[in-house]
Amino acid sequence: MGFEDKVRPILEKNCLECHGGKKVKGKVDFSKILTEKDADANFELWETVVEVIEAGEMPPEDKTPLSEEDQKTIVDWYQIRIASEHRGEGDRFQTASSFRPGVSQYPAVAFWI
Numbered sequence: 001m002g003f004e005d006k007v008r009p010i011l012e013k014n015c016l017e018c019h020g021g022k023k024v025k026g027k028v029d030f031s032k033i034l035t036e037k038d039a040d041a042n043f044e045l046w047e048t049v050v051e052v053i054e055a056g057e058m059p060p061e062d063k064t065p066l067s068e069e070d071q072k073t074i075v076d077w078y079q080i081r082i083a084s085e086h087r088g089e090g091d092r093f094q095t096a097s098s099f100r101p102g103v104s105q106y107p108a109v110a111f112w113i
Contacts, residue, residue, distance in 0.1 A: 003036035007077050010070045014059060040081070050078050 020031030
């Protein structure tokens with residue numbers, strides 16, 4: 001399930017009016033997230049998107065609600081991306097629980113006795 005062919009069209013149809021381009025509510029701008037790589041670079045945003053969709057907080061009451069199918073598509077896409085990261089399949093987003101600093105993240109330190 002790809003971002004560009006499944007998730008992006010839902011955002012364009014339902015979210016960009018308030019969260020993209022000239023109008024950006026809540027500091028959420030989906031207009032700059034065009035590819036799966038762009039989406040991966042914004043992990044915290046997707047975690048929040050799923051939370052507000054599941055809580056029924058977005059879209060707001062005065063807007064057309066997402067269909068159950070669209071909700072499921074976004075949530076399923078997110079869960080697949082998270083599961084792929086935990087299996088080590090490619091360059092996916094990293095959650096706080098999946099990030100483990102390795103030796104390469106630390107500066108070289110020499111110890112002299």
